[in-house]
Amino acid sequence: MARLNDEVGALLQEYADLILLTGGNAFRARSYEKAARSVGGYSEDLAHLDEEGIHKIPGVGDSTAAKIAEYLATKHIAALDKLRAQVPPGVREITSIPTVGPKTAVQLYRQLGIKSVDELRAAIDADKVKGLPGLGARAVENIRQGIDQVSRAGRRSLLSTALDLAEELVAAISEVPGCTRCAYAGSLRRMRETVGDVDILATARDSAPLMAALRDRPDVADVIGSGPTKTSVRTAKGLQVDLRVVPTADWGAALMYFTGSRAHNIKLRGRAVKAGMKLSEYGLFDVETGKKLASRTEKEVYAALGLPLIPPTLREDRGEIEAALDGELPDLVTLKDLRGDLHTHTDLTDGLAPLEAMLEAAAGLGYAYYAVTDHAPNLAMQRMTDDKMLAQRERARALDRTYHGMRVLHGTELNIDADGGVDWPADFLAGFDICVASIHSSFNLDRGAQTRRLIRACENPFINIIGHPTTRLLDRREPIDVDLDAVFAAAGRTGTALELNSSPHRLDLNDEQIMAARRHGVRFAVDSDAHSVPQLVGNQRFGVATAQRGWLGKDDVINTWSLTRLRRFLRKSAVRE
Template structure:
């Protein structure tokens, strides 16, 4: 079940979208968007806060606080309901299509009477969009691609939301008397970026109490089916959960089977057949006579097939079986290996927390070093100036006196322009400890232009990390069209790290691209891109992507000691 904060965040964001769609004041809409982010990123639960308490959240003004308090008391926001009545629900759904947004949704509704995603797709196919102001000849093609992207992600849950739900389920079921083991499996255990449903396994002599406990959870909206070994439910957020209860002696085989992937399991079953065995969720059996060989632990199942245990993120039939047979499985990077974070934001630009709050939270995480990288001036909406950046640098130096064990790095997230140039001249860039450079605009440039701009950014001697390289937002915006191999070659040649952006909405690079970049000899940075203190925990998701990309700690620059990282930040040659 989502946190109350997340529910309120979604409502405030919807209100902001509807203000935009109805042609309301853009400044007012931005204020509610900021409040939505602030509430979503607030570490404490909103329940029990009054108007005055809500106003203590940075970014939440009195009007917003009154709306939230009203929702907490009544379960509704009248102003939101009034705007909902003005706009067909399908029009707001159109804003979720990559490339549309509130202003275009309003134009489509006002000028063409388009009031749903299906109607939008039909208009795009009929080439009715090109003559609308703000659209163009290729708008229909891009919008159809955006609709396809949105529908591909439909019904799937982002990794952070799925993890939070699964951990709640496991905690609740583990507390049921008689439960001896409980864990989640499936694609979530393999750390895929989105999850279709959640598989939970448990062991008990009597399954009935566990099945009953699942169906009685407050965030279960529907029981799809229930039996002695399996119960399926749907949560209030529409996520299907499948609980299977089995004997403890079959735990290992079931965990292998229900973790998957399908392709990995087929390889295992093929190996079993060749050895005169049969592998199922109940165990590994002899074909002749049917005697059970092993089933209790995953390690025993893999060992009986002549393999070491294979970490779940690798189980995709992408060479892990061959590597295991040859003793070549990587020693995967772990979250505990991270010594710092090289990409974070404060309320100086679009963050929600102060510099002091972000630094204190980083120190509490036990980091050795921490970089603050607020946006540079070419992202005009952030209103950055030289003076603001230099004042932050001085403030960071003062905070360093309080945090003797945490090396504070002053950095910036630069904007990679369409020609590959970045904000600020070299003499100003030289004053930063670390520079992340990212694409924030001109997403529609052709492949050659995108490739040139990113290669030029890699070649900039002051750029240390390329942030969220493909710019994608899962289910919201597809990746830019770029020759990744050419960019990876440039990054390896220039000693520029490629970021694995750990925001669950991005997870950029994708795991497949991490594998490609690794073959080029690229170094990586696993960063949070945190805009609030709670988001400093995002690297757990970036670590999952890194593991799926076969990375070791040595591949990731922010696992290195400060002495070694210091050479990297000078763009000295760092041996592999």
Template sequence: MARTNDDVAAMLEEYADLLAITGGPDFKIRVYQKAARSIGAHVTDIAGYDTTELRQIPNVGESIARKVAGYLRSGTVPQLEELRGRIPAGVRALTRIPALGPKRAMALHQRLGVDSPESLEAAIHAGALHGLPGFGEKTEENLLHGIALLRDAGERVHLGVAMPLAEDIVTALRAVEGCHRCGYAGSLRRMKDTIGDIDIVATSNRPKVLMSAFVALSQVTEVILHGDTKTSVRTGQGLQVDLRVVPPDAWGAAMQYFTGAKAHNIRTREIAVHRKLKLSEYGLFDAVTDELIVSKTEEEVYQRLGLPWIPPTLREDIGEIEAALAGELPDLVTEEDVRGDLHTHTELTDGHASLEEMVAAAAERGYAYYGVTDHGPKLYMQQMTLDKALAQRERVRELDGTSGLRLLHGVELNIDPDGDVDWPPDVLAGFDVCVASVHSHFDLPQDRTTRRLVRAAEHPCVNIIGHPSARLIGRRPPIDADWDEVFQACARSGTALEINAFPDRLDLAAELIRRARRYGVKFAVDSDSHAVGHLANLRYGIGTAQRGWLTADDVINTWPLDRLTAFLRKKQAAGVSRP
């Protein structure tokens, strides 16, 4: 079930879209978009807020507060209903066609009665657009292409798809003659869990050479636009890749410009304007004389705006500007802080490598400790038994300490629909670490799912709730729980929440991490590796932890071993009663 805030944000976005289609003033459209973002990013649920409370939220003033309060009460907003009455829903859908915006969507609707992508396609084939001002032959062609693209929707891809592709392209471009620097920016650098397109920034004094090399890459199947400083292509899997080339001295300004979410960039450019400056991808300039002030590094750009450097993973305009101004940016956890992995598998259950191979790979990564957590017996297809687990424990103890790596023998338990787990407490007490996860029954009603997770968290032997929402990005929605209640149970019982680093999970998601953190919950960033190559996925989990504003102190597997083991044992020692 969508949270109230997301529901209200969607309502305000629709209002902004309909304003744009009806030709409303730009500043008004922007304000509704800004209010939608602020409410979407607001950490507490606004259900039950009155207008006074609503107005405390940035970009929510008298008028929007009144609309939202009315919406919370009655589920409707008269002004929105009025616009909906004038603009069929399909006209808003038209603006999702690439290269067709609100202005021309409205023109098509008014002049031809077009009210959906399907009716636009029919109108083009019928020749109805001939003679319509602003719609030439080439435009018709582009619109048909856009409709086709929309139809077999190039879905957003997860980090595990986008990152390797971006790294390949960056590597190829760095080898091109005249390329000074090259890197990826955009949502990929912000480590967003899904990526709509890839932004690449390069510096060179000979941009044309780079552009030619770019469009000639083997991954490229279509050139969308091809200019001297900006070129966009589409890859075989339908992903758009943009390359921007700027002069070598503009590297910092360009990376700043192309990394931030749009909202973050608007904020930084507004700050520039207030200081009589102008910020673009070429640098920070004096607004009056147009004289260049800084451009070489991101640090310089932020510094001249009166801000500390803001880590890419925070650049969403969800409070990082305010935190930066107040000197309260979190000291984010990094991959270097991580001392071990606490959720991994071997071929004893569904892993693809032996215990020895996994341990060697973990040692290679320089970990201080490493948890082996094969599945418990309740996941029947894995055929786990207590004897097998105990035999594995003996082997783990033999390997412990070799290559300087302390091994923890653990288990990934299955949380059943009632919140119970595989083995009785006396068996579980023998494990060094217990992860417990949901693997089935994903669509229970909210109250049952909440109780299920709360009971698992309160179990005296469960240390970590694995992939807590059980989502699979693009394939399975998160389970529906009252997360605030779950987070409180975790904080109360000393149970950590996992940030599962598998790129199609990234679970918990950043928004829920930010909410959980407010209750004082601790986290474990784990790879859930089923093969040696998966250990490196941890970086995606760290990116997600950063997007959740976590510091190393929030993440138990950055702690020294003695602090970690104290945390893992504390529950049982405290004798938390079995629910």
């Protein structure tokens, strides 16, 4: 379920943005932006904090604390409401376009009266934007591409956003008197990286109370339609929710039908037809007699079709039915299989928590080992130095085994330069237990250059993992143009793991890329890329689900291995197992 911390963090971020949009002090805006990140990433729930507790949140001063307290008491922040009145909502929306900051958004508004993304698109089409200060032909084209990207992303929600809502709805509807079962289905149950709408399935003798519970929620902005079997609403954040209520006896068939992709369901129906049966959301029937053969559970319906239960994350018609028939469905990796996390950050760079807090949280997850991998110096904004990194190494060594015996690995996230080089020389890199290397700049290099830089990184004997290999951000940035097949081949050849970054904004590599890389013998690291305790605890469920969608088993993922086996793998000259 969504945390109050995230809600308040988003309001503080909006306040920071509006300070800049109204010409306010940039330093003040940055302080609120920092506070927004800190509140959102704080491990304790705001709902349980008193005034003293709020003041203990890093980056929260008296003014910010007062605004948080005001919101907790009234659900409003007067200063925020005042700034909102000065800026049309669409102007802030324009800043969500990649390459468009507050200064440009304000310039567009003041000089051309542009106050929405649609108006900006129309102005670009009419050639009214080019020529404004700082907006040459290339900048305008980048904005146009950014608008297209935002428009595509806007039609779907991140998996994490949809899942927060779905879990909240399932919990609420389950509490309605008369509800006997409730679960989410659709692409969300298949754990796709983005979700178009949220499908909720429930059972009850009388559907009316369940439908009313959904319609009457305060976050429902519009009731699209409502009847005895289905109600559709749209939330204030634009997500469509479809609630279906079915008879208890049909639960399995309905859950199966509303979970599988269209292609998966067509393949199943074809199999039923060949066997003289008919499959629908109401059950599996004998065509000749009309007798219902199976419907109560998914396992029962699959079994009647001559199949084992196929995990929801595989139901995409990518060979899972054929594999099931041959007894070759993968034994998928699970969250409980993870023994550690190999890509995390602390407040030494851009994380929000000290090393000790991250270690305590990792130990609480039952991890056998944990790697801290703060940023290297070429990411200049993080102000890393050799001395800072060596001091952290000494601290990590001192804390080794002190948290329930968990081993602490000292690592770093290196920056892959445009030519494939990294931050430190070989003698310095040799001192790390583990090195992740990622692209953080030069996103617009041509395909050949991007491919060469990643292959060179794979060939570096000190680089163990390529972090978020395509660099994409699902809601903000397109992936780089790269020959992934060549990179996968290099990773397989050199014994370099590829990351499945579990941040719901990344999920990079994605499921189809994982399947392609696996054919080259690549191993994978499912990492949180956590910058806070909540991310350390919460991100990995998304990465594991994506790993399952990519057909990965436990043996494919290096952070499910024992520390002894992992250390052998990290010595890239050793023979891979």
